[in-house]
Amino acid sequence: MPRFRERPGQTHCLPSTQTSSDLNSLIANRYIIQQRLGKGSFGTVYLVKDTKAVAADRLKVLKEIPVGDLKPNETVHAIQEAQLLSQLNHPAILKFYTSFLERDAFCIITEYCEDKDLDCKLEELKHTGRTLSEPQVCEWLCQLLLGVHYIHQRRILHRDLKAKNIFLRKNIVKIGDFGVSCLLMGSCDLATTFTGTPYYMSPEALSHRGYDSKSDIWSLGCILYEMCCLVHAFEGQNFLAVVLKIVEGPTPSLPETYSQQLNSLMQSMLEKDSSRRISAADALRSRFIEESLQSMKHKFFSLTLRDKSMGGERDASQILRALQKKVHLQTLRERSEVQKMSPRERMRLRKLQAADEKARKMKKIVEEKYQENHLRMQEYKSKNFQKVSVDVLKVRTEGGVNKTQPIQSETPKGNSELAGSISHLSDKMCKSLSKDHAIPEDPQVAEAFYSVDEFESCSEADSDGEEDSEDNLPTDPSCQTFGQDSDLEAMIRHMEKVLDGDSDGAEAEEEKPQLGSLGVNSMNTSMAEGRIERMRQSVCRRLGEEVFLKVYDYLKQARQRQESEESIKQALNQLVEKPSDCFEVDQLLYYEELLLAAQENTSIHEKILESTQPLGVVIYNCYNSVNTPVFAQSAVRVQSGRSVRCGRDSRITAVPLIARSHQP
Numbered sequence: 001m002p003r004f005r006e007r008p009g010q011t012h013c014l015p016s017t018q019t020s021s022d023l024n025s026l027i028a029n030r031y032i033i034q035q036r037l038g039k040g041s042f043g044t045v046y047l048v049k050d051t052k053a054v055a056a057d058r059l060k061v062l063k064e065i066p067v068g069d070l071k072p073n074e075t076v077h078a079i080q081e082a083q084l085l086s087q088l089n090h091p092a093i094l095k096f097y098t099s100f101l102e103r104d105a106f107c108i109i110t111e112y113c114e115d116k117d118l119d120c121k122l123e124e125l126k127h128t129g130r131t132l133s134e135p136q137v138c139e140w141l142c143q144l145l146l147g148v149h150y151i152h153q154r155r156i157l158h159r160d161l162k163a164k165n166i167f168l169r170k171n172i173v174k175i176g177d178f179g180v181s182c183l184l185m186g187s188c189d190l191a192t193t194f195t196g197t198p199y200y201m202s203p204e205a206l207s208h209r210g211y212d213s214k215s216d217i218w219s220l221g222c223i224l225y226e227m228c229c230l231v232h233a234f235e236g237q238n239f240l241a242v243v244l245k246i247v248e249g250p251t252p253s254l255p256e257t258y259s260q261q262l263n264s265l266m267q268s269m270l271e272k273d274s275s276r277r278i279s280a281a282d283a284l285r286s287r288f289i290e291e292s293l294q295s296m297k298h299k300f301f302s303l304t305l306r307d308k309s310m311g312g313e314r315d316a317s318q319i320l321r322a323l324q325k326k327v328h329l330q331t332l333r334e335r336s337e338v339q340k341m342s343p344r345e346r347m348r349l350r351k352l353q354a355a356d357e358k359a360r361k362m363k364k365i366v367e368e369k370y371q372e373n374h375l376r377m378q379e380y381k382s383k384n385f386q387k388v389s390v391d392v393l394k395v396r397t398e399g400g401v402n403k404t405q406p407i408q409s410e411t412p413k414g415n416s417e418l419a420g421s422i423s424h425l426s427d428k429m430c431k432s433l434s435k436d437h438a439i440p441e442d443p444q445v446a447e448a449f450y451s452v453d454e455f456e457s458c459s460e461a462d463s464d465g466e467e468d469s470e471d472n473l474p475t476d477p478s479c480q481t482f483g484q485d486s487d488l489e490a491m492i493r494h495m496e497k498v499l500d501g502d503s504d505g506a507e508a509e510e511e512k513p514q515l516g517s518l519g520v521n522s523m524n525t526s527m528a529e530g531r532i533e534r535m536r537q538s539v540c541r542r543l544g545e546e547v548f549l550k551v552y553d554y555l556k557q558a559r560q561r562q563e564s565e566e567s568i569k570q571a572l573n574q575l576v577e578k579p580s581d582c583f584e585v586d587q588l589l590y591y592e593e594l595l596l597a598a599q600e601n602t603s604i605h606e607k608i609l610e611s612t613q614p615l616g617v618v619i620y621n622c623y624n625s626v627n628t629p630v631f632a633q634s635a636v637r638v639q640s641g642r643s644v645r646c647g648r649d650s651r652i653t654a655v656p657l658i659a660r661s662h663q664p
């Protein structure tokens with residue numbers, strides 16, 4: 001029974017049990033449900049209108065998670081950790097606004113991404129027989145790396161990176177569902193295993209050897225593979241087959257249509273030994289990614305310029321461009337010398353002329369921007385900010401070029417990097433676009449102008465913002481302008497920091513606690529029980545209760561007997577039409593084993609907490625039904641060196657805190 005209801009007339013209207021008081025009723029005194037976006041393993045997702053936000057920010061997402069079974073301290077813990085998430089601010093990370101409790105539900109408010117998630121996008125491509133081009137893959141990969149680098153610097157792990165958790169908004173990817181699983185399940189490694197599908201899980205997470213920042217990188221490697229091949233990096237008939245492929249199978253390669261550099265980067269992300277796996281920081285420093293960042297910077301820069309200057313006239317300019325292209329082609333056809341040219345030469349001529357035209361337009365825009373910057377600097381100066389070196393700008397206006405970038409360090413905080421980047425690029429542009437040179441001379445600028453991809457992607461980028469309608473409460477176009485903190489601008493700032501070798505927020509590293517550091521680092525078993533129950537119900541519905549029970553009983557015994565995958569497949573063939581339908585039953589059994597192990601550990605925690613004093617670390621070593629060792633560790637109060645035996649064949653050994661980082 002949904003706790004919240006949608007407004008009538010929406011796409012996914014809920015049953016007509018709505019009462020008039022539900023309609024328009026405000027949630028947390030400010031949100032109104034617009035429509036249901038979907039249901040995930042934790043709860044239901046709604047599009048809401050934030051009545052207290054400015055027009056451009058009004059549409060948000062509310063994730064409603066039933067917490068009926070949560071103990072009060074677990075709820076408080078989740079809210080405390082949610083506060084940490086709201087401090088994150090990066091264009092590649094879905095903005096987490098706030099969380100609160102309402103009608104027995106834990107509610108999370110996040111940014112709304114109108115272009116859905118990456119999983120949907122890849123499915124769509126698969127169905128239409130298309131693939132992503134390498135520049136597009138690289139662009140999204142760079143953004144993801146920037147986002148992951150940002151959180152890792154703050155000692156925060158995502159723990160559930162997958163295509164479904166990557167959202168798209170105006171061609172910018174946003175890492176979402178950020179830490180939601182940790183908020184609710186607890187942040188220990190067992191909880192991580194519980195959070196989702198195994199496809200993206202690293203070998204170390206699956207074999208419970210601990211989850212760290214490199215495990216997030218593994219998941220990112222899986223996402224990279226999926227962006228290129230539109231299938232999971234590690235596929236299998238059943239749950240354990242996938243697990244085995246991840247832990248022991250060979251590392252997959254990208255098809256030859258993708259470059260060798262991209263392939264080797266992916267392979268270094270899918271290195272089974274986590275200590276040899278590349279980190280986000282190292283990946284960003286690699287030559288290949290650095291080049292991608294550079295070209296993205298140029299692309300973003302020209303897009304930002306165009307957004308500002310063409311804003312409302314987008315449609316008109318598109319029509320104009322199409323007309324110009326037509327006239328241009330007619331002219332070409334009429335010219336006899338052109339007819340003598342080879343198709344390649346004609347193509348080149350066409351590109352050069354288009355670039356000339358674009359360069360003329362850009363020059364005009366840059367000159368305007370330049371004037372605007374100049375005025376803005378003067379304004380800052382008059383407002384008694386720190387001394388601003390307007391002289392440098394004057395020198396530039398007169399045609400001189402000053403290599404220093406005083407604007408960057410002298411503008412007020414927040415605009416400084418942007419102003420620096422604008423002035424730096426404006427400087428380059430102005431130099432290249434001086435009267436004598438209609439086409440830019442600077443190789444970087446010229447590359448941006450002549451890039452085929454850029455020409456060809458113009459219309460796509462332009463159409464991005466076109467779905468604005470009153471109902472959709474569009475993003476204010478002015479959001480993508482200079483001086484305002486749009487995603488594009490923020491992304492450029494982050495890219496520049498990385499390209500400049502800046503630590504990008506590392507100064508905060510010591511102060512900011514890692515997500516999951518509040519409270520006891522254990523699994524929230526009531527949430528896990530809820531998840532198992534929902535999973536059981538969903539599989540039951542799909543297979544039918546009778547078949548489900550048969551498959552469940554058979555698989556449970558087969559796993560205990562350690563039967564081979566082949567004989568399991570044959571037996572399942574007798575029970576169901578498609579053995580792959582039993583994937584989730586297998587996963588369910590695995591989760592049940594983990595939950596059992598976690599519950600045993602919890603009760604032992606409690607006993608130890610009652611009886612002992614010094615702080616130490618307990619390392620558990622127990623086995624689940626498929627004989628996979630389950631290791632878990634947690635800081636609790638125990639007597640150093642004490643050894644405790646617990647139920648079944650589990651063994652517990654207490655060791656000093658210093659041993660925390662070692663695996664048993």
Ligand SMILES: Nc1ncnc2c1ncn2[C@@H]1O[C@H](COP(=O)(O)OP(=O)(O)OP(=O)(O)O)[C@@H](O)[C@H]1O
Pocket residue numbers: 037038039040041042043044045061094110111112113114116117164165167176177196
């Ligand atoms: N911020 C958002 N903007 C736009 N759509 C969203 C947003 N968050 C979630 N959705 C959509 O809502 C639906 C449910 O999302 P949710 O994250 O709860 O589940 P899921 O990702 O499908 O599964 P899981 O809970 O296992 O991760 C999905 O279709 C998702 O694309």
